[in-house]
Amino acid sequence: MESLHAHTNLPYSRPATPGLHPSQIGFVGIGAMGYFMARNLANRRVIPGFTNSPLLLWNRSPERPQKLVKELGEDRVRITQSLEELVNSCDVVITNLANDAVVKSIYEQFVKTLTQNSPVRSKIFVETSTVGEIDGSLSKIPHTHFITSPVFGTPAVADKAQLVIVMSGDYRSKKEVAYLLVPSVGRKVIDLGENVEKAPTFKLIGNSMILGAIEVFGEAYTLGEKAGIEADRVNDLMAYSDRMAKDSFDGTIGFAIEGGIKDASHIRHLTSTYDSPMPVIDVAHQHLITARAIHNAQKREGKAVVDTLDWSGIIAGSRVAAGLDPFDSKKHQNVVLEDD
Numbered sequence: 001m002e003s004l005h006a007h008t009n010l011p012y013s014r015p016a017t018p019g020l021h022p023s024q025i026g027f028v029g030i031g032a033m034g035y036f037m038a039r040n041l042a043n044r045r046v047i048p049g050f051t052n053s054p055l056l057l058w059n060r061s062p063e064r065p066q067k068l069v070k071e072l073g074e075d076r077v078r079i080t081q082s083l084e085e086l087v088n089s090c091d092v093v094i095t096n097l098a099n100d101a102v103v104k105s106i107y108e109q110f111v112k113t114l115t116q117n118s119p120v121r122s123k124i125f126v127e128t129s130t131v132g133e134i135d136g137s138l139s140k141i142p143h144t145h146f147i148t149s150p151v152f153g154t155p156a157v158a159d160k161a162q163l164v165i166v167m168s169g170d171y172r173s174k175k176e177v178a179y180l181l182v183p184s185v186g187r188k189v190i191d192l193g194e195n196v197e198k199a200p201t202f203k204l205i206g207n208s209m210i211l212g213a214i215e216v217f218g219e220a221y222t223l224g225e226k227a228g229i230e231a232d233r234v235n236d237l238m239a240y241s242d243r244m245a246k247d248s249f250d251g252t253i254g255f256a257i258e259g260g261i262k263d264a265s266h267i268r269h270l271t272s273t274y275d276s277p278m279p280v281i282d283v284a285h286q287h288l289i290t291a292r293a294i295h296n297a298q299k300r301e302g303k304a305v306v307d308t309l310d311w312s313g314i315i316a317g318s319r320v321a322a323g324l325d326p327f328d329s330k331k332h333q334n335v336v337l338e339d340d
Contacts, residue, residue, distance in 0.1 A: 009188035012175040025180065026056040026090035028083070028106060029129070030064040032252060033151070034096035036158035037128070037185050039068055041094070042076040044184035054078040058086045087113045087123075092177060094126045099262055103131050111137050119143045124173045128165075130203050130263055134196050145173040148196045150203035151186060154254055161185055168192040168199035201270065208267045208281055211260065211311075215284035217244060218315035222322050225332050243312040247329055251308035257295070260311030261288045287317025294326045 027038040042055040055077045057065045065079045080086040087093060087110055097103045110125065118141070125138055125146045138146045147169030157163055163186035167174045171194060178189045192198035221244055224234040231245035243254065251257060264285040271278050291313040298304040305327065316326035325331040 010178050010182055011189060011191040012171075012178055015172075015175050015179060024053055024056065024090045024092075026058070026080070026086040026093045027096075028058045028086065028093060029096040029098070029102075030057060030059040030068060031096065031098060032155045032256065033129075033158050034059075035064055035068060036155060036161075037094075037096060037151075037163075038077070039072065040158075040161045040185050041180070042068075042072055044180070056080050056086050056090060058083055083109050084113045088117055091122065092124045092126065092180065094128060094177075096128045098129070099258070100131055100133065103127065103129065107138060111141065114138075114141045114144060124170075124177060126177055130207070130259075130266065131200055134200065136196070139170075139196075145170040146196060147173050147177065148199040149174075149177065149181075150199055152203070152206060153186075156253060158185075162187045164188055164190065166190045166192060166199040166202050169194060169196045200266075204263060204267050204270055207263045208278060211264060211267070211284050211314075212278070212280040214244075214312060214314055215280055215287060218287065218312075218318045221245065221315055222318035222324065225319075225324060225329060226322055231329060243310060244315045247327060249310045249313045249327055250306045251310040251313075252306075254310035254312065257288060257292050257309040257311045257313055260314070261285070261292065264288055284314060287314045290320065291316035291326065294320065 025041065027034065027041065030038055038055060038057060054075060057068065057077055057079050059065045062079070065077075069077050069079060080089070083106070093110070095103070095106060097106060107125075107127075114123075121143060123144050125144070126149050127146070128149050128151050130150050131148075134148065136146070138144055147167055149165055149167045149169075151158070151166070152164040153162060161184060165178075165181055165186040165188065167178065167189055168191075174189075174191065182189055190202070192202055221231050221234055224231060235242060235245040243249065248254075264281060267278065267281050268285060270276075271281065288311065291309060294316055295304060295309045295313065299307075313327065319326050
């Protein structure tokens with residue numbers, strides 16, 4: 001039985017039973033977030049009206065899908081040999097992709113496949129990453145629906161199936177997908193109407209608040225470090241910034257800096273589109289690029305502590321501007337002011 005509490009976090013009534021419920025689900029993009037989302041979806045509870053056939057997977061590299069098959073078994077997940085096979089086989093295709101270029105490439109392949117083999121029953125495509133521009137050509141294909149559904153949360157949150165899911169697009173499609181994703185993948189859904197642009201915009205607004213906060217935290221920590229005030233003391237004021245206080249910059253368990261730069265770029269484009277400046281995001285964007293440049297230089301020299309830098313590494317921008325080590329607070333020398 002599903003938790004009754006889960007229904008209070010869904011802004012839709014349950015899909016009609018019996019009815020045309022999705023019978024085959026596919027997942028494209030088994031990355032840091034996608035791995036946990038796909039795993040939890042494959043382990044989803046039995047939902048009335050939905051069959052429990054294996055979740056079909058596709059990823060550009062085979063290692064992570066193979067790891068998931070090894071973890072769950074082929075009765076829960078199965079790797080498809082091509083995107084075409086997955087698209088033609090599935091009623092719902094969920095994507096979680098790295099960046100705009102990959103999203104564009106994958107969805108162009110979806111359109112090509114569906115144009116060559118027009119679907120005879122409803123197909124729903126669900127894009128869960130943060131994208132800058134939405135291509136509406138998919139929705140022009142008969143029996144095909146596209147919804148945007150970005151998620152809030154880190155891989156650790158995805159691991160616990162506690163993501164907050166934002167949706168915009170076709171109402172019936174959102175209803176079907178919401179009952180697939182909650183509570184198996186996330187804890188609640190926020191509905192932003194039928195305009196597919198709304199959900200990604202909402203995600204960027206949310207990330208602008210997070211990114212702005214991280215930038216302010218980074219500046220405050222740097223000032224504290226220069227003044228000889230331990231980061232843990234400053235951290236007592238704000239719990240979120242614990243990663244910066246402890247120099248914990250591993251992006252494989254957080255939010256990779258490439259994603260932060262991408263989102264910052266999208267946020268700046270949004271502020272330009274609506275003539276609504278956000279100066280702190282401009283600074284944050286500069287500091288993210290600074291942090292990435294330093295990290296890449298360290299990788300080339302074989303001195304990088306982590307392979308993937310978390311976006312909390314933004315503090316490197318403030319630190320180097322203050323003459324401090326970018327990623328190791330243990331190397332800082334405090335400024336001692338002499339009494340007059």
